[in-house]
Amino acid sequence: MPNPSVKNHLQGQTSPYLLQHVDNPVDWYPWDEEALARAQEEDKPILLSIGYSACHWCHVMAHESFEDSETAAVMNQYFINIKVDREERPDLDQIYQLAQQMLTGRPGGWPLTMFLEPIKQAPFFGGTYFPPEERHGLPGFKDLLQRVAEYFHTRREAIQSQNERLLDAFGDLDARLPAAEVEGLNRAPLQAAHRQLAQAFDSRHGGFRGAPKFPNPSSIERCLRDARGEHLTEDEKQQALTMARLTLEQMAQGGIYDQLGGGFCRYSVDEEWRIPHFEKMLYDNGQLLVLYRDAYRLWGSGLFRRILEETGHWAVREMQSPEGGYYSSLDADSEGHEGKFYVWTREQVRALLGEEEYALAARYFGLDQPANFEGYWHLYAATVPEALAQEMKVPAPGLQEQLTAAKQKLFAAREARIRPGRDDKILTAWNGLMIKGMAAAGQALAQPVFIASAERAVDFVRAHLWQKGRLLVSYKDGRAQHRGYLDDYAFLLDALLELLQVRWRDGDLSFAVDLAEAVLERFEDKAQGGFYFTADDHEILIHRPVPLMDDATPAGNGVLAWSLLRLGHLLGEVRYLKAAESTLKAAWKSIQQTPHAHCSLLKTLEEWLIPPQIVILRGGGEELETWRAVAAAEYAPRRVALAIPLEAQDLPGILGEYRPQGTAVTAYVCSGHTCSAPLTRREALKEHLATQGR
Structure with missing residues (x-):
């Protein structure tokens, strides 16, 4: 057992994951200048351990190795030990997960265990979970530590040579083309992505490929949008609908969904969705709420309505702080056992x-x-x-x-029962995903509690995580810290545009514009196109990624380009439209290589090829709400509908040109560069939307 009197350098941190290790006999540091300087001064390699508080195998390795005094003594003797919460420092996690894959040829995961040389922090060996004693083909951790330390001090030239090759490989990872070199964009990747997803689809149980099986929200969304696109045959559209519906139904009926309390677990260990890895992540549930909203609009299924209701109430009940922000996750374990709760x-x-x-x-x-x-x-x-x-x-x-x-x-x-642990830090990016999900569910169900929940989270982020024109990453115990990453800006901007379609607040639109301007100033690669994951004044690391492919969360470049495109059309702001186009062109080579891995960028491509349908409603009172309901009644993924009350003032860009006709509600419908005459009868709006497509 760890000695409770021993404290390491994780004291004073707010991350629940880091604080889980504050009593370890390991002399842990957070990733900071003190730790990096000490490694250089003492010429010791860095043992970098990355995980998160809801991670089951992180707990296992902590109990087996980090709480063991003999193992800790070896770690403290030969290494500078740094513990990182991947949710607070996704920049470090992205870089060293990629490095692990390059070094080992195997997929990464958590806990991530990497050994870095002290000068440039380049990794020379790594893996994920290591057991205390040799088993299942894995070396024992204590023995591995001694071998790595010996290798570091006796094979410096080999390490230096390997590091040079690794750093060169990082440079080769950038699959972008200079935007100016791309002559044109076309729908071919949309068609190819459908074929790839159809090939990977599990036609019996839904989802893609075999176990373990993840929700893959971006892929399901692509299937739904394919059914309303203009790039597939009618048979292919029906196939896409079937893929989406079967997957959403099977997940809703499976054990990956909490049949009693609502909310989805992170993934299923089997192909039938029955046995989950029991941790519940905010980011999964935010994205899935949007998908089930879309499915409910399409099919009106009672099952999909129930999932929306139960998951929304779960989010309010268990994941929203009294201050308004949403917590990060629920642990897989309780009482030391996975799934016991x-x-x-x-x-x-x-x-x-x-x-x-x-x-x-x-x-x-x-x-x-x-x-x-x-x-x-x-x-x-x-x-x-x-x-x-x-x-x-x-x-x-x-x-x-x-x-x-x-x-x-x-x-x-x-x-x-004794509940699983909850990671109660509040992350800006993941709050963006859940704000969008709760706004979507609230609109579909006409549920004011969910809409109010989303509003409270926006107000919390703006009050505590938006400081001096910049977003911060994380908030806990009254402290906000770490300058924001691309995902923080992209996901929050996307959420604000969704919430504005549910109900209008002048301050939310101005906040969205402020976010767009900040990300253009700090993250855009103006020479080549696209957006870096880190800001221009971020700490210099061994790699500065430009994320293009979707993962458990959508790629920041995809979400941001999509949001800039929509905001650009709404406001008539050409700079936003050009930034989105430059992102698509810069990513074009990567998109063509693996279209199905770029679903969030494909959504942007689709809307660049066929601009969205913009519906602006001006009026007041309950009548305005009935018109809003008409615009939001069906699944129309290319439609943006804003109901702006009469009292809204100083509307930016071309929004100010959509003026009400007297006191009656007036609708303006624009597709591409063509707008209808003002519509002053609700039935006329219904007829127009029915004939102009979705």
Whole structure:
């Protein structure tokens, strides 16, 4: 056990992940000038350990190695040990994950364990999780430490040579072309991406490829948008719809979704979505709320509506701070065991429910089948309510009421358990994703609680994480820190544009313009096109990436270019449109190589080729809201609709030209460079939208 009297250099940090290690016997430092200087002065390699608080295997390695005094003594003797929260320092995580893949030829992950030379902080060896003793083909960590230390001091020339090759390889990673060299953009990558996604699609269980299976929100969104695009045949459009719907249905019915409390886990360890890696991340749930909103608009499914309601209430109940910002994640573990909070025995369920209720719940949740998680049952929807009602010969409404009652009893009992840990730092980028998700869900459901939740988060970010014209990354315990990255600006700008379509606030539009101007000033590569992940005054690291490909979150360049394109069309601001176009051209080579990995940039490409439909409503009161509902009633991914009240003043750009006609609501509809005459009848707006496409 760690000695509670021993404190290391992580004291005073706010990151819950770093503070989990403050009592380790390891002499941990945060990534700072003191640690880097000491490594150079003592000529010691740096042991860099990157993880996050909800990471199960990070906890395992901490318990096995970092809490062990003998292992810590070796670490302290031979290394300067630096612990990094990947959520606070995604710049470091991106760089060293890439380096790990280059050095080992294997995918990265967390915990990430890298050994760096002290001068340039270039890595010379690395991996992810290492066990305390040799097993499963992995060396024991303590033995590995001694071998790495010896290698560092005896093979300096080899390390230097390898580092030079590695740094050259980082330079080769930039797949951009100078924007001026790209003659034209076309729809070919949109068509190719559909073919690639269709090839990878699991036609039985939904999702892409086999286990482990991640939600891949950007890919699902691409499928939905394909169905409304102009680049596919009718058969291909139907195929895209089927891919999206099956995936969203299977996820909603699977164990990756919390069937009692709402919200999605990070991924499924099996191809059927049944057993998750139990951590819940804010970024997944924000993106999935938008997708289920779109699916609900398309199909009107009661299942999709329920997912929106339950996940939105989960976010308000468990993830929103009293101050307004959203927390980062819920741990996979409770009481030292992964998933313990979520799993059941049959006896536990039977004790809570009546006999008839239990028979119903057992069939619905798969309790009548063998245990599916380490001798316990993790709940998933083994059937659908309609089929179960037919099978049990009961009316569907009555069965649904019984199911709801059973869920409520199980949820109440689960609430009395020891909860998983919560990472309660507030991250700007992830708040942007959840603000957009809550705004989308609130609009689709006409749920003011969700819209108000999104507003509170915006107000929190603006009050605490927007300082002197710059965003900061993270907030906890009254402290905001770390200058913002590209994702912070891109995701928040995107969220503001979504929220403005749900309800109008003058301050949100001005905030969006301020974000756009700040990111253009600090992040844009004006010579080659595109945007760096770090600002122009950021700490100099071994690589300055320009992220183009989507990951668990969409690429910052894709989201930003999309947002600049929409804001540029709304305001008539040519600089924003040109920055988006330059980003597409700079990324064109990379997009053509792997189209399906660039879905957020493909969304921008699609809207660059066919400009969005802009609907501006001017009026007041309840009548304005009924017109807004008309514009938002269907799935129309290329439509931007703003309902601006009569009292809105000093509208920027061309928005000021859309004036109300007296006190009645007036609609202006523009597609590309053509605008309709002002529409003053709601039925006329419906007819116009029906004939002008979506």
